[in-house]
Amino acid sequence: MSHSLGIIGYDYVEFYVGSAKMWAYWHAKALGMKVKGYLGPESGVKDTASYYLEKNDFRLIITSALKPSAFNITSFVTNHGDGVKRWSLKVKDVNTAFENSLENGAIPERSPQKIEDENGWVEEAAIKLYDDSEIVFINRENYNGLFKPGFGNPVQHISISCEETGLQAVDHIVGNVRTNEMNLWANYLNESLNFETFIDFGPGDISTKYSALLSKVVRSKEGAAVKNPINEPYEGIKKSQIEEYIDVYNGSGIQHIAISTPDIIKSIAAMRANGVEFLTVPDAYYDNLKERGLEVTEDIDELKKFGILCDTEGTGYLLQLFTKPISDRASFFYEIIQRRKGAEGFGQGNFQALFESIEKDQELRGTLDR
Ligand SMILES: [Fe+2]
Numbered sequence: 001m002s003h004s005l006g007i008i009g010y011d012y013v014e015f016y017v018g019s020a021k022m023w024a025y026w027h028a029k030a031l032g033m034k035v036k037g038y039l040g041p042e043s044g045v046k047d048t049a050s051y052y053l054e055k056n057d058f059r060l061i062i063t064s065a066l067k068p069s070a071f072n073i074t075s076f077v078t079n080h081g082d083g084v085k086r087w088s089l090k091v092k093d094v095n096t097a098f099e100n101s102l103e104n105g106a107i108p109e110r111s112p113q114k115i116e117d118e119n120g121w122v123e124e125a126a127i128k129l130y131d132d133s134e135i136v137f138i139n140r141e142n143y144n145g146l147f148k149p150g151f152g153n154p155v156q157h158i159s160i161s162c163e164e165t166g167l168q169a170v171d172h173i174v175g176n177v178r179t180n181e182m183n184l185w186a187n188y189l190n191e192s193l194n195f196e197t198f199i200d201f202g203p204g205d206i207s208t209k210y211s212a213l214l215s216k217v218v219r220s221k222e223g224a225a226v227k228n229p230i231n232e233p234y235e236g237i238k239k240s241q242i243e244e245y246i247d248v249y250n251g252s253g254i255q256h257i258a259i260s261t262p263d264i265i266k267s268i269a270a271m272r273a274n275g276v277e278f279l280t281v282p283d284a285y286y287d288n289l290k291e292r293g294l295e296v297t298e299d300i301d302e303l304k305k306f307g308i309l310c311d312t313e314g315t316g317y318l319l320q321l322f323t324k325p326i327s328d329r330a331s332f333f334y335e336i337i338q339r340r341k342g343a344e345g346f347g348q349g350n351f352q353a354l355f356e357s358i359e360k361d362q363e364l365r366g367t368l369d370r
Helices: 020-030 071-080 094-104 182-192 241-249 264-273 284-291 300-306 348-365
Strands: 007-016 034-039 048-055 058-065 083-091 108-117 120-129 133-139 169-176 195-201 212-220 227-234 253-260 309-313 316-322 333-340
Touching (some): 020 058, 195 227, 241 253
Parallel strands (some): 007 058, 083 133
Antiparallel strands (some): 169 253, 195 212, 309 316
């Protein structure tokens, strides 16, 4: 029996990247995020630079090393390229969450630490996730300053005009792991965080002519919905996108973050205008959608115009679209998602069209054949 952790919901996600300033510009332009905070030499930090960005409830820190002495960042980027180092859970009490997670079987990374300044205090602790990632427990309730102590106003004038994307918050965070690792990590999250398995896609559930994968979705039993799918490759004629990820990322790690929106047509139209590249599905997908006679409020021709995918489940449905990998390695990408009428799934009906689209890109990269 797992101990409860007092989880409230997702808080921030932190990337380690080669050039945080460039990544901050991309997120400001592409996703319409505001660069709100900065931590670097100007604020007394010698060997790192971090940007804090916000869009409604979607919060990011983007961090780079300035010197080889920041070896935890340089080694991460050398190994994995630009990627998610940690995602965080807002908890009622960090000590309780950390101690209980350890009793449940979590592997500790950092003990609870309180940082404070004249605006109050923030407490954080961390446990291990996958090869080189972390889950942070954070409490910022008693802090009235900018995000957390250390961050000041940006010294850069990053003022970028872009279309309003309306992006809202993290919906789910997905990990890719090696063959036979999915159950290990699903059990780890279920036990450590008092999660439960919500969906289990077995052999044959997610496959194309060429490749396949297995996926398990674990989710929190308390607080706002925290959902974490975990994928592993499954045998197929050719190399699956999960194997490609494990190769280029050089291990297991975070594959994508899904961000929710209350109006996906507006969000995708804006992001396309802001220069974001998305996966493309063939026109036949929309003919199919019309034939299925789905009861959706949106005009299917408009979904087709913006390349948005639609899948029904029970009485609800979800609309979603995936960007291409946002950096140079074919690893991390974003998903944009709108859930309608209580849909809780992940778009299983779209998997085939999507994976065929990814396979076309894999073919161009020369990573489809073994
Ligand atoms: Fe997703």
